[in-house]
Amino acid sequence: MIGPIITGLVFSALVILLSVFRPNTSRIFLGFFIMAMGLGVNLAFVITQPYFVFEYGMGAWLPLFRNLTESIIGLNPKLFGVFLVIFEVLIGFSLLAKGIWVKVGIIGISLFILMLVPLYYSQIAWAISLIGILYLLKNQYDQSILDIIKAKMKK
Numbered sequence: 001m002i003g004p005i006i007t008g009l010v011f012s013a014l015v016i017l018l019s020v021f022r023p024n025t026s027r028i029f030l031g032f033f034i035m036a037m038g039l040g041v042n043l044a045f046v047i048t049q050p051y052f053v054f055e056y057g058m059g060a061w062l063p064l065f066r067n068l069t070e071s072i073i074g075l076n077p078k079l080f081g082v083f084l085v086i087f088e089v090l091i092g093f094s095l096l097a098k099g100i101w102v103k104v105g106i107i108g109i110s111l112f113i114l115m116l117v118p119l120y121y122s123q124i125a126w127a128i129s130l131i132g133i134l135y136l137l138k139n140q141y142d143q144s145i146l147d148i149i150k151a152k153m154k155k
Contacts, residue, residue, distance in 0.1 A: 008125025012132070019132030023139045024148075026132065027102055031095030031145070034109055038088025046081040053081045062118035087112070102141040106133060 018026035045052040054077035057069030073080045091112065094105030110133050116123045143151070 004120075004122035005125045008122060009128065011126060012128035015129040016132035016135075019135045023136050024141065024143075027095050027106070027136055027141065028145055028148075030109055030133065031092045031105065033092075034088050034095070034112075035092030038085045038092065042081065042088065043085045046078065046085060050078040050081060053077055053084060056119060060119045061121060065118045096145040098141050098144040098147065103137060106136050110134060 015026060015030065018029060054069060054073050057073055058066055060066050060069065087108075091105050091108040094101045094108060097105070110130055113123075113127055113130060113133070117127050
């Protein structure tokens with residue numbers, strides 16, 4: 001139980017520090033991180049353990065979430081898993097885009113993290129990262145990741 005808490009605290013500290021001192025780096029890190037979670041972790045689970053989302057939700061410490069899991073995700077856990085992966089990839093792309101899309105991504109990843117907290121107590125450690133993530137809303141993002149790469153290549 002302590003491993004996920006320590007991992008969450010390290011992740012949160014990294015996100016907060018990056019958000020304060022390197023906001024552009026932070027949003028790019030978050031974009032790649034959530035896409036890696038979607039494509040690298042959750043897609044693999046959808047393929048190999050298609051009921052993982054249902055099982056995860058049924059273990060929630062909040063009874064309301066167990067009821068919602070049973071009544072919503074329980075209808076088609078595989079399809080919900082696919083939607084989860086698509087959501088994570090879209091949020092990742094939003095964070096790597098520019099302008100208002102970055103703010104959409106910031107709000108999306110924030111809501112996603114908040115939705116995970118009622119599932120397991122250890123998610124609270126990950127939710128501390130919201131301090132840094134929401135801090136990112138104060139900035140303007142005029143360059144996408146592609147714009148940044150193009151600018152670096154011209155130098």
